[in-house]
Structures are given as C-alpha cells and as structure tokens.
Amino acid sequence: MIKRRSFIHQASMLAAAASAFGFTFEQSQSHHFSTQPKNKNRMLQHNVFFYLKEGVNAGQKLAFEKGMKHFLSSVSEIDHWEIGIAAGTAPREVVDHSFDYNLTVRFTSIANHNIYQEHPAHAVFINDFAELWQQVKVYDVEIL
Incomplete structure (x- = not known):
C-alpha cells in the first residue's frame, strides 16, 4: 500500500509541475499521451x-x-x-x-x-x- 501511495503522490506532483509550466495532459484516441500548450489556437x-x-x-x-x-x-x-x-x-x-x-x-x-x-x-x-x-x-x- 505504501508503494501505491508513493506512486500516486509522485504522479500528482508531476501533473502539478507540468501544469505550473503551462502544459496540460491530453489523451488521444490512440491512448498516447502528449503535452499541449494551454493556448488552444492551432498553429x-x-x-x-x-x-x-x-x-x-x-x-x-x-x-x-x-x-x-x-x-x-x-x-x-x-x-x-x-x-x-x-x-x-x-x-x-x-x-x-x-x-x-x-x-x-x-x-x-x-x-x-x-x-x-x-x-x-x-x-x-x-x-x-x-x-x-x-x-x-x-x-x-x-x-x-
């Protein structure tokens, strides 16, 4: 149980850090994750x-x-x-x-x-x- 809590804590910290740097995580239909800028205007x-x-x-x-x-x-x-x-x-x-x-x-x-x-x-x-x-x-x- 301690390992699971540690994993969840580390994953939460990673998500918070990514968010602080202006990234959000989105899951595509192919189940790959990518980071996308918060600016949703397409380039x-x-x-x-x-x-x-x-x-x-x-x-x-x-x-x-x-x-x-x-x-x-x-x-x-x-x-x-x-x-x-x-x-x-x-x-x-x-x-x-x-x-x-x-x-x-x-x-x-x-x-x-x-x-x-x-x-x-x-x-x-x-x-x-x-x-x-x-x-x-x-x-x-x-x-x-």
Whole structure:
C-alpha cells in the first residue's frame, strides 16, 4: 500500500509541475499521451523541402543558408523557424533522403502565413536563390 501511495503522490506532483509550466495532459484516441500548450489556437506549420541542382557547390550552399536565415529573421509574423538537412537515418522504403534542405516555419495563424508569403524578403530570397534548386515541395500542416 505504501508503494501505491508513493506512486500516486509522485504522479500528482508531476501533473502539478507540468501544469505550473503551462502544459496540460491530453489523451488521444490512440491512448498516447502528449503535452499541449494551454493556448488552444492551432498553429500552421509550413514545411518546405528544397532539392538543389547537381553541381551546387559548398559556397553556394553557405550563401543559400545565410540568405534563408536573413530572410526568416526579417519576417516578424513568423513564430518559430528551423532549417535542416536530410538526416543520416537508415534507408527505408518510406523515408525520402533525397532533399537537400528543409525549412520548417510555424505561424500562429493562416493570416500570418499569408503575410509571410507576400513579404518582400520572401520575394528577394526566391529571386536570389531559385537558380540553385531544381524542385521545391511544400507541405502545410495545421497542428492538432
């Protein structure tokens, strides 16, 4: 009985601590638990995959990265952004390692995403670097 009380006490303390840091626990239909911010407004996640042309050199890639960082830092409507490259995970039939860069941008609203799309810095970035890519794929996701 003492072990059970200890477990219940520890679980209560964990829930209280999570709540104090602004998280609530929600159980999904698949019975997995996740933490969700208290702000229930759904965010938009804009995922961009860049497939560069053959022959793009290290200097051009560095300029591309710097240009992307400068552009993203210029748009105040962006809530959060990250730049990545294909991970060195094991090849599997469902994994696409063929892209060169990934850009993940989060917005608090579709309206902010629309401002980003029309932002002059976005147009400058495309104009300056479009010659480096052969393909771009975009996946826009509403975070649940």
